């Protein structure tokens with residue numbers, strides 16, 4: 001069926017009473033929801049739009065994803081919403097077939113509203129449990145009414161509705177994908193008690209949690225304390241590029257990349273475990289297997305893993321900026337969907353960045369391995385994983401010279417660890433990235449490169465850019481970081497993705513031209529830097 005074309009871009013179909021207080025036309029216009037684009041995406045079940053909008057179907061009263069396998073409703077019977085919460089607020093129930101709770105998350109960069117992006121990050125980390133909207137608004141430095149207005153404009157729902165929908169979706173995911181007892185799901189999804197959980201699920205799904213579970217048709221039962229989740233993304237996703245980046249930097253004993261999957265040991269709230277991530281290409285999803293003793297931490301863990309693998313990224317938006325550069329355009333065309341790898345733990349990532357200052361990736365990885373075997377807690381239970389990364393309390397007083405770390409760098413790591421122990425630096429709940437990075441740079445030995453690298457991988461800032469990086473300078477053929485910064489203006493607000501492509505190109509040209517480079521130059525400094533990727537940094 002060909003998409004219906006309408007002369008007015010933001011004109012939606014006829015509204016009906018189900019929308020309640022929402023003025024559909026104003027709503028669609030304010031949120032830049034382009035009805036024609038939504039309509040085409042819906043009719044072609046375009047996975048690139050999954051999670052960017054939801055479809056309410058009048059008659060059935062459910063809301064669906066753009067990839068819904070359900071029979072295609074007539075255009076006059078559908079409404080488009082920029083978030084699941086907005087569809088729920090308008091009285092639609094989540095579809096049991098296409099499972100809106102499994103859709104990729106809201107893109108990180110919502111138009112010009114940085115405040116909404118930050119608020120979503122904070123809600124993702126801890127919900128609205130600690131203080132509600134007032135406290136959230138205060139942390140963001142805006143009034144709660146203004147925050148509410150921003151949410152309505154960009155997401156079509158209030159902060160409370162967004163937090164509630166996320167909680168409900170996570171509960172549904174646990175019902176469908178795990179065999180956890182309902183009492184534990186009630187707690188893990190933040191309902192507090194079974195009674196509220198049962199009532200909440202029944203109200204929305206018109207079924208009991210047990211009835212929903214029997215519909216889910218779980219095939220493979222998981223052993224105790226093991227959980228299997230499918231986390232979806234908007235294609236394309238360059239999984240091999242992600243794995244190659246992580247493999248080159250995998251800390252021996254803590255992380256392992258083999259057989260197409262990534263595995264690492266983890267420690268959280270005094271418990272140890274591990275998780276493993278691989279690709280399910282057919283379903284546009286990553287498969288995550290978690291072994292951990294406390295199901296109450298699952299929400300946090302899933303959010304962290306989603307961030308680590310950059311699952312919220314919206315390739316369609318990113319590619320528009322990168323295409324404007326002739327060099328990047330070719331790479332983007334050849335290898336679409338490269339993501340910015342995040343991290344499991346901000347302190348660990350920052351420590352790794354300091355270890356990597358002015359040496360090769362290979363050298364830094366070897367140092368990290370020695371640090372872990374000397375100071376990390378032994379771990380067993382998963383192939384290739386022998387230790388947990390040492391926490392700040394251990395590294396604050398560690399004699400790091402014993403692993404061959406230069407004195408200055410050892411002092412920087414100890415100072416960072418002490419600042420984290422004292423509570424001066426916190427990697428969680430960051431509201432203002434710039435303020436956090438300035439704090440980080442107050443530590444002697446942490447300069448602009450390290451701060452930008454941390455912003456890119458620990459804070460998930462899509463526009464972070466370590467312009468002083470030697471690998472980036474070489475690949476882009478410019479001589480100074482200021483020249484590179486000027487060129488990178490065109491890549492905003494996606495400079496972190498441009499950096500990933502440039503590093504990717506650097507590692508490929510190294511493989512092709514390594515012999516030539518070695519035979520031409522005999523200077524020890526150049527030989528030491530065998531990989532131009534993210535090395536030899538001026539801090």
Ligand SMILES: [Zn+2]
Pocket residue numbers: 063064065068069070095096097098099
């Ligand atoms: Zn559906």
